[in-house]
Amino acid sequence: MKRLFCPAAAALLAALAQAAAPVSYYNEVRPVIQRYCSGCHQPASKMSDLVLTEYTGILKGGKKHGSAIAKGAPDTSPLVRSVNGALEPRMPLGGPNLPDEAVELLARWVREGAEDDTPAEARAPQVPKEPPSYTQPPVITGMAFSPDGRTLAVGGFKEIVLHKADGSGIQARLLGRSDKIHSLSFTPDGALLVAVGGTPARFGEIQVWDVASRKQIRSVTATADTLFAGDVSPDGKRVAFGAADKTVRAVELETGKELFKAGHHEDWVLQTVYGIDGKRIVSVGRDRAARLADAESGAFRENVNLLREKLYAVARHPRRDYILIGGEDRVPYLYTMDRPRALKIADDSTLIHKFEEQEGKIFALAFSPDGARIAVGGIASEAPIYDTESGRRVAACKGHSGGIFTIAFHPGGKQLATAGFDGVVRLYDAASGKEQKAFIPVPLENGEREAE
Ligand code: HEC
Incomplete structure (x- = not known):
């Protein structure tokens, strides 16, 4: 041989x-x-x-x-x-x-x-010149209704797609540097749209868009990894967000200046919300804690919750400082944001309500505009809606074939939008859970748009 x-x-x-x-x-x-x-x-x-x-x-x-x-x-x-x-x-x-x-x-x-x-591309990734083309629907991780209720902004790949809120057509495609958008928030006056996202293992980015002119007025790069879901302050001047480097940060929208960088989490910080007065923020992450901090300095104040499992989502009641959190252990917990007295070991006295255990991990939470309802999204492909006060399940929104990563109530309160892994945006009647519309939010190469 x-x-x-x-x-x-x-x-x-x-x-x-x-x-x-x-x-x-x-x-x-x-x-x-x-x-x-x-x-x-x-x-x-x-x-x-x-x-x-x-x-x-x-x-x-x-x-x-x-x-x-x-x-x-x-x-x-x-x-x-x-x-x-x-x-x-x-x-x-x-x-x-x-x-x-x-x-x-x-x-x-x-x-x-x-x-x-x-490589130059990794140092300063460019805004694409042409809208991206898709052979399949993108995983959707960020979505928001405009305060006037006319527009639904949906995060795609290197773009944000503005849709008519009823899903009847695209208003605009806003191209940006980030591969992925983890959250979208309009300022309360509806003038600006703020996107938090980035490209994994490369960079994190805050994009600030002027909604009327469809122009990007600011892009702020932060950290060498993607940023996670953020929230615009009630006065519409700042955005707070979490990052994979375990920090919570805030940026001033007008100048792009970083206001603080706080390191009081021990793992990735996945979502952040402002309190009603804009003076406090609560952030949640893989270290299992919902941490309350000063919104000016980022200084840590206290843990809101008793530590259980990793947390992936937080939402704030629109009228009171109530915080809804959820994650790995599948249970949505409603807490008051502040403690009336100092924390004792294993103190859980600020827990208002524990909702029904979900069929899978929780990735997205939302309050209805009046605070009377909450909606839950996650690995289970249905999004249940509960009465906030009684914890009673009032509807279940079905249809997704994969996890739900983002949910939003329409400002009128009558509709719920959900999206996630399957790349389909679904609009439901918030009272009955009946599906009203399902659509793929980007043009696909084969021209398909309506989802079954
Ligand atoms: C568990 C934490 C930890 C890890 C992991 C770690 N370091 Fe360090 N490193 C430290 C600390 C703490 C100091 C300061 C030590 C001192 O001054 O006594 C330090 C100091 C140093 C310094 C000197 C810095 C100076 O002040 O001039 C160098 C260089 C360094 N580390 C390199 C590395 C390299 C390279 C790695 C990875 C292969 C690494 N370290 C991993 C904790 C760590």
């Missing part, structure tokens, strides 16, 4: 070829840092002032040893010395040593000049 191929030689050749190619910061170094270092060396971390999640942070370095890299000289670079045992304390702090290949990768990158090869 003739041997065409020697595996050992092939492996050696592959290793040589790999060794010959310069180390890429973007494709090789960044993932190592993300995996082993970013937990403690990111902007929101209180462990160290050294930020390793951005190239500029690596260059700038830490208080003790200065720049983490000396280009061309791994032996004097703290980035390398901290992981190969030359510097105390050895990094990752308290964890197992870095695998030899990872240490060698960092050293080679520094030896080769420690260049930043982040």
Whole structure:
């Protein structure tokens, strides 16, 4: 038998070829840092002032040893010395040593000049010139009715699609940089539309749109990952939102200025709402807490809830400081926002009401405009509506073939809109739960628009 191929030689050749190619910061170094270092060396971390999640942070370095890299000289670079045992304390702090290949990768990158090869597209993703074309409906994670009740804004892929509120047609397509929109909110006067989203593992973005002219008047980039659902303040001047870097932040709409960045969560912050007076915010996330904070400074005040399971959604009663939360454990909980007295361990005295357990995790919650009803969306493909006060189920909105990620009551209170995984927007009569209209909110390449 003739041997065409020697595996050992092939492996050696592959290793040589790999060794010959310069180390890429973007494709090789960044993932190592993300995996082993970013937990403690990111902007929101209180462990160290050294930020390793951005190239500029690596260059700038830490208080003790200065720049983490000396280009061309791994032996004097703290980035390398901290992981190969030359510097105390050895990094990752308290964890197992870095695998030899990872240490060698960092050293080679520094030896080769420690260049930043982040592609231009990843640095500053562009607004598409043409509306995106779709072969299948996009997963929908953000949706909102305008205060005048005429428009339903729906988040698509790199765009927001404005629909007539009855689903009878598209008013406009607003193209933006973010792949995904996690929340849409109109200012109370209806003049501005604020989108919170981003492109996973790349950047987070706040988009501010002038509704009348359909022009984007601001794009604010924050963090190196997508941002999660936000809320516009009752005075229409600010937006608060959560991020995958565990922070809650707020941005001023007029200037784009970041007002604060608060690090009181221990995991991703998935949704944020303002209190009625705009002076407080409540944020929820994977750390299971609904955290009440000062809306001016972001300073943490107290936990609203007794910690149970991961939380994915929060909504505020339109007329009172009541907070509805839900997530992993499938139960919607209604709490008062403030505690009349100091928190005791395992105190759950501010719980007003526990609603019926859902068939799946909860991803979206909404109050009707008068606060009399709540609607629940999640993995279960129906969205039940409950009487807020009695907790009685009054309707169930059926039809989706997949999770519901966003729900909104029409400002008139008579309709509920739902959307999610299947890419279909459904409009229901809020009293009976009867479906009135179902439509795919983007033009599909094959021209389909009506959903069955
Ligand atoms: C569990 C938390 C944690 C992890 C993970 C971690 N570090 Fe650190 N790091 C720290 C703390 C805390 C300090 C400050 C230590 C001190 O000064 O005593 C620090 C300090 C440093 C410094 C010196 C900063 C200065 O002030 O000049 C470098 C360099 C460093 N870390 C690199 C890394 C690298 C590279 C990784 C990943 C391979 C990593 N660290 C992972 C917690 C961590």
